[in-house]
Amino acid sequence: MADESRINISNAAEIVTARRQGRVLAVQLGFDGSELTVIATAISEIARNILEHAKDGEVIISRCNHRRKCGICVVARDSGPGIADIDQAMQYGYSTHKGLGIGLPGTKLLMDEFHIVSVVGQGTTVTMKKWRH
Amino acid sequence: MQVPILKQGNYLIASVQSALSDDDLRLLRDDLSDRVGRFRSTGVIIDVTALDVIDSFATRTLQSVAQMLKLRGAYTVIVGIRPDVAFVMVQLGLTLADVGAALDLEEALEHLNRRSHKPNEYRTMRTGDPRGSARGGGAPSRPTLSGVNRRQDQDEKPRSGHASPRSLEHGR
Numbered sequence: 584m585a586d587e588s589r590i591n592i593s594n595a596a597e598i599v600t601a602r603r604q605g606r607v608l609a610v611q612l613g614f615d616g617s618e619l620t621v622i623a624t625a626i627s628e629i630a631r632n633i634l635e636h637a638k639d640g641e642v643i644i645s646r647c648n649h650r651r652k653c654g655i656c657v658v659a660r661d662s663g664p665g666i667a668d669i670d671q672a673m674q675y676g677y678s679t680h681k682g683l684g685i686g687l688p689g690t691k692l693l694m695d696e697f698h699i700v701s702v703v704g705q706g707t708t709v710t711m712k713k714w715r716h
Numbered sequence: 717m718q719v720p721i722l723k724q725g726n727y728l729i730a731s732v733q734s735a736l737s738d739d740d741l742r743l744l745r746d747d748l749s750d751r752v753g754r755f756r757s758t759g760v761i762i763d764v765t766a767l768d769v770i771d772s773f774a775t776r777t778l779q780s781v782a783q784m785l786k787l788r789g790a791y792t793v794i795v796g797i798r799p800d801v802a803f804v805m806v807q808l809g810l811t812l813a814d815v816g817a818a819l820d821l822e823e824a825l826e827h828l829n830r831r832s833h834k835p836n837e838y839r840t841m842r843t844g845d846p847r848g849s850a851r852g853g854g855a856p857s858r859p860t861l862s863g864v865n866r867r868q869d870q871d872e873k874p875r876s877g878h879a880s881p882r883s884l885e886h887g888r
Contacts, residue, residue, distance in 0.1 A: 595737040602769055617800035620769065624804045627771040675809070685772040689808040 586646045590630075592659075593639035598630040601642045608644050609655050613715055621693050622655060622713055628690045629659040629709055635680055637663020637706065647712055654695070654714035662706035669699055719744045721751060727759040727828055728752065728790075729821070733766050741777045745784065752790045759828035760785050761821065765796030775810040782815040791816065791831055793824040 588608060590601040602623040609622045626642065633640040640661025647656035666672045673691065678684035687709075691697040694711040701707040717740060722729040728751055730744060748760055762778065764770065770778075782792035793816035797805070805811075816831075818824035 595739075599735040599737075606768075617803045620798075620800040620804050621807070623769045624771050624808070627769050627773075631771065631773050683772045683776050683810075685808055685810065689772060689810075692807055693804065 588644050590642045590644075591639070592630050592633045592642055592661075595634065598627055598634065601630045601644070602626045605644045605655070605657065608646070609713075612646055612653060612655055614655070614713075618713070618715075622657075625690045625693045625711065625713070626657055628686045628693075629657065629711070632686050632709075633659055633661045633663070635682070637661035640706075649714075652714045654712050656710070656712045657694075659709045660706065661708075665703040665705055665707055666699075666701040667703050669701060673699070719747070721747055723751070723755055723757075724825075726755075726757055726832065727761060727825065728755070728757045729761045729763065731763040731766075735767065735769070736774070736777075738773075738777075741774075741781075745777075745781045748781065749784055749788055752785055752788045757790050758832050760790050760792045761795055761818075761824045761828070762792060763795045763821065765798070767801065768798070770797065770801050770805055770810070772808060772810060775805065775812065779812055779815065782812070786814055791828065793818055793827050795819070795821055795824045 586608075588604045590597060590604060592598065592601065605626040606619050606623045609619050614622065626644070630642050633642070640659065640663065643658040643660070645656050645658075647654050671677055672679075673688050674684070675688045676684040678686075687699070690709075690711065693713075695714050696710075696712040698710045699707065700710075717734055717736075719730050719732050719736070719740065722731075728748060730748060732744075736744070751757065752760065760782075762781070764778075767774070778794065782794075785792050792814075794812060795818050797817065816824070816827050818827050
């Protein structure tokens with residue numbers, strides 16, 4: 584069982600690949616029902632963010648453990664322009680693109696843990712986790 | 717992958733078969749907009765049963781397709797949003813304004829028939845123009861698709877989980 588998959592994101596078809604791989608790993612980890620859709624949607628949002636703002640990057644999906652908890656960890660990394668004001672980017676409805684401004688804040692709502700680190704001119708890394716309940 | 721579009725009377729039916737890329741969505745939008753004009757369609761049904769994820773991008777796109785078609789004179793009904801997809805959409809705060817929603821194709825056709833019937837009947841009564849009723853040709857010609865009938869149909873829902881070919885034949 585592969586515990587980690589790495590997907591390059593440079594076009595829209597790879598977003599679909601990423602969320603499909605995420606779903607496969609989530610099934611292996613014992614997630615079911617709507618949790619699978621939650622995870623796939625979160626990956627989709629975060630991968631699209633890479634594509635829209637940084638043009639390319641990668642999504643790494645892996646298993647994670649904390650004490651007796653088991654879950655799925657998704658890291659989305661790009662070396663794009665970075666985010667100057669993370670608080671603003673995390674505001675519901677705020678978008679620099681012509682989007683709905685739901686991508687980042689919405690994904691945070693979907694997952695159990697969500698961290699974002701960004702350096703202007705160097706890139707952005709989002710790390711998010713969902714624990715199996 | 718291109719989305720196949722079927723013509724059914726006054727309506728168009730687009731069945732989304734797999735996850736759509738941005739180009740596919742653009743193609744779908746242009747295709748539908750073009751055909752709504754060519755066939756004078758008054759309703760468009762977009763079947764999304766095959767979509768396992770509807771994220772903010774897909775929602776925004778469906779929304780803009782529906783709004784554009786509205787400006788072209790057609791009303792859009794989305795069919796087959798899965799329960800877990802609906803759950804996630806609500807969690808994300810995604811909504812579809814100006815768009816109808818139905819569980820299956822049969823219900824979507826009924827939805828459009830109900831919408832198109834009222835103004836058509838009104839026009840026929842006022843002007844006596846036979847074309848008024850002909851234009852509702854996608855609908856069953858019985859003008860009795862009232863709330864009472866609808867309720868009966870809804871009670872029968874468990875039997876009609878899938879779009880029945882019967883409802884497709886009505887419009888011929």
